[in-house]
Amino acid sequence: MSSIWVLPAQEVSPAARLAAEDFLIAEAALLDDRRFDEWLQLLADDLEYIVPTRTIRRRGNGSDIDWESRHFDDNKASMALRVRRLTETDVAWAEDPPSFTRRVVANFRYTPGPTDLELTVKTNLLLFRSRGTKGDNDLIAGERTDVLRLVNGALKIAKRHVVLDQATLGTKNLGVFL
Amino acid sequence: MKQAVDLDERLRATVRPEEGAIPLFVYSDPDVYRLELERVFGRVWLFVAHESELQEEGAFVVRQMGEQSVIVARGDDGQIRVFLNACRHRGMRLTCEDRGVASMWRCPYHGFTFANYGNFMGTPFERAAYPPDGLDRERLRLIEARCDSYAGLIFATWQQEPEPLADFLGDLRWYLDIFAGRAEMELVGEAQRWVIPSSWKLPSENFASDAYHTATAHAFLARLGLVRGVDFGRDGYHVDAGGGHGLGMGVHDDRPGSWFPGDLEPEYSSRLSVDQLALLHRVKNFHGNVFPNLSFLIPNFIPVDGRLVTGMMLRLWQPMGPDKLQAWSWFLVEKNAPEWWKQLGRRMYVQTFTSSGMFDQDDTENWEAQTEVATAALTRADEVMLDYTMGLDAAPLADFPGPGTVYDGKFSEAAARTFYRTWLDLLLEEQR
Numbered sequence: 001m002s003s004i005w006v007l008p009a010q011e012v013s014p015a016a017r018l019a020a021e022d023f024l025i026a027e028a029a030l031l032d033d034r035r036f037d038e039w040l041q042l043l044a045d046d047l048e049y050i051v052p053t054r055t056i057r058r059r060g061n062g063s064d065i066d067w068e069s070r071h072f073d074d075n076k077a078s079m080a081l082r083v084r085r086l087t088e089t090d091v092a093w094a095e096d097p098p099s100f101t102r103r104v105v106a107n108f109r110y111t112p113g114p115t116d117l118e119l120t121v122k123t124n125l126l127l128f129r130s131r132g133t134k135g136d137n138d139l140i141a142g143e144r145t146d147v148l149r150l151v152n153g154a155l156k157i158a159k160r161h162v163v164l165d166q167a168t169l170g171t172k173n174l175g176v177f178l
Numbered sequence: 179m180k181q182a183v184d185l186d187e188r189l190r191a192t193v194r195p196e197e198g199a200i201p202l203f204v205y206s207d208p209d210v211y212r213l214e215l216e217r218v219f220g221r222v223w224l225f226v227a228h229e230s231e232l233q234e235e236g237a238f239v240v241r242q243m244g245e246q247s248v249i250v251a252r253g254d255d256g257q258i259r260v261f262l263n264a265c266r267h268r269g270m271r272l273t274c275e276d277r278g279v280a281s282m283w284r285c286p287y288h289g290f291t292f293a294n295y296g297n298f299m300g301t302p303f304e305r306a307a308y309p310p311d312g313l314d315r316e317r318l319r320l321i322e323a324r325c326d327s328y329a330g331l332i333f334a335t336w337q338q339e340p341e342p343l344a345d346f347l348g349d350l351r352w353y354l355d356i357f358a359g360r361a362e363m364e365l366v367g368e369a370q371r372w373v374i375p376s377s378w379k380l381p382s383e384n385f386a387s388d389a390y391h392t393a394t395a396h397a398f399l400a401r402l403g404l405v406r407g408v409d410f411g412r413d414g415y416h417v418d419a420g421g422g423h424g425l426g427m428g429v430h431d432d433r434p435g436s437w438f439p440g441d442l443e444p445e446y447s448s449r450l451s452v453d454q455l456a457l458l459h460r461v462k463n464f465h466g467n468v469f470p471n472l473s474f475l476i477p478n479f480i481p482v483d484g485r486l487v488t489g490m491m492l493r494l495w496q497p498m499g500p501d502k503l504q505a506w507s508w509f510l511v512e513k514n515a516p517e518w519w520k521q522l523g524r525r526m527y528v529q530t531f532t533s534s535g536m537f538d539q540d541d542t543e544n545w546e547a548q549t550e551v552a553t554a555a556l557t558r559a560d561e562v563m564l565d566y567t568m569g570l571d572a573a574p575l576a577d578f579p580g581p582g583t584v585y586d587g588k589f590s591e592a593a594a595r596t597f598y599r600t601w602l603d604l605l606l607e608e609q610r
Contacts, residue, residue: 051534055276055368069367069509073528081529084402084535091397096541167276168504169372172542174534 012110012119020148021108023155028103031177036083044149044156049074051178054167065163079117087093094175101176102128117150125162129176138171140164142178155178185209186606187325193602195595198567211500217604218470219244223333223346225310225472225494226250228331230364230513232258236294239277242496243334248323249273250332253295254281261336262321265290266298272457276368296320329359350423350468357464357474358452361445361512365492365506366524369506372533377552378471378497383597384541385473385493386424389416389588390568393578404480414462416569416590419582422600424593425466427457428478435459437479437486439519442512449574453579469600471495477530477537482522488529501549507532566591
């Protein structure tokens with residue numbers, strides 16, 4: 001006699017899913033805690049970090065995601081430079097004093113690959129950002145597509161694409177990592 | 179007390195660019211802003227699109243002139259026109275897209291239809307609704323702005339008999355040739371847009387005139403060893419191009435030889451004069467503003483993967499209110515450039531300027547706070563005057579090959595003074 005408890009999970013094993021979820025939640029905590037040097041260690045050496053632009057189109061008039069126009073177009077070296085700017089100088093005015101941020105990473109969806117050592121994870125990102133004393137805040141929403149890779153027994157982010165949910169960003173700069 | 183004073187009188191008494199004196203209230207005063215929409219954005223030539231965006235017949239983009247939405251379209255006859263994005267029946271927005279290809283626009287409210295060259299084409303059940311012969315085709319033509327282009331940049335104005343675009347750009351043309359006309363250019367992808375709680379004037383003035391802030395606001399570049407010394411903003415030229423336009427150029431005479439791709443040299447030399455080409459070969463950075471709100475930039479070259487690279491930018495500061503603007507940012511590149519220059523150039527553009535750009539971020543922090551300070555000061559009884567005197571007594575170069583009033587060294591506020599002189603004359607409706 002069958003029961004619902006014998007249904008197979010997705011093709012990604014529960015253990016791998018749990019490891020990926022733990023990893024991305026811990027990563028978000030590092031960013032919220034501004035532990036940028038430790039965060040940088042989570043990025044693979046061949047990192048591809050791209051945030052495309054959104055546009056307003058009628059249905060049937062092509063994609064509203066423009067990958068040619070980018071909010072971020074970065075690799076490990078440029079991310080390291082952004083982190084050095086924040087951690088090694090006292091002139092990163094846009095984030096000094098720092099924003100208060102709170103990242104909520106949710107709606108995890110897993111696909112194996114692209115390689116045997118990699119796992120693709122789509123998540124929803126809600127990033128709360130507050131600066132100054134006026135009691136206002138910015139909310140940055142988007143969908144991440146991450147490729148996580150097993151490197152010497154630990155997960156690294158090999159690729160991150162973030163499709164933001166605004167054609168015109170409501171935050172005055174992207175001085176925070178997505 | 180001050181409310182009783184006529185705004186024209188207050189502007190005339192306090193805005194004194196030639197003395198290097200600008201009052202704080204003009205940054206964010208709502209009455210000043212209303213005048214700007216009417217007398218600056220309602221009258222002068224405004225950048226609306228780049229020719230590379232409208233290659234195909236029927237291609238259109240939706241842009242803004244001041245706060246008004248306009249359609250910039252290449253009609254079926256091949257001509258580019260600019261229309262108010264408003265149906266002639268009830269003023270409904272004709273199209274809500276950022277871009278598309280269309281032979282006509284059909285209003286989503288009652289179905290009034292207009293050809294991509296502006297003609298009214300008809301409306302549903304027209305003879306029954308407007309018997310016996312329907313509506314007058316000519317009377318309901320879309321409201322059209324005058325339109326012209328220079329160096330691939332398309333401008334439009336609401337003036338029915340405007341001064342020629344070439345006259346409006348004046349001495350700036352020589353420098354725009356170098357920036358946008360040295361090769362066939364293309365905008366890559368859609369504009370990146372974001373909202374900054376700042377007066378539109380602050381970034382416009384900054385790009386026209388302000389190389390001085392780089393040593394403080396963008397000090398990280400030197401701190402991280404990417405440029406030599408904190409005075410990287412000084413070496414070069416400051417240009418008061420007249421008509422409210424201004425620019426600055428950094429040069430690298432300490433390391434001679436062009437930093438632009440050698441593959442493009444034949445195209446450059448076919449389009450530039452000998453003097454323009456010689457200046458291009460010295461360019462280390464290049465920033466300016468076409469009055470009122472189109473900024474252009476070749477950011478400082480930075481070494482990447484063993485090559486010196488930069489990423490060119492066009493930037494509009496669209497007014498959204500006295501204390502709010504929408505930034506529109508594009509990557510501009512030579513169409514026939516080698517692939518490495520396009521790819522690395524875009525990466526440099528994104529990482530230095532744009533929403534996430536390491537320079538742009540810090541600028542927004544300043545412009546927002548300046549705007550807040552100005553808004554909070556609107557109720558003050560006294561007049562807060564700001565200092566715009568840098569380079570006031572400097573003698574211009576006599577032997578510089580380019581036009582305009584050119585100063586040796588980038589530390590000057592002459593271009594900002596020109597910006598506010600033109601701005602004031604427009605607000606007061608005074609001819610000079």
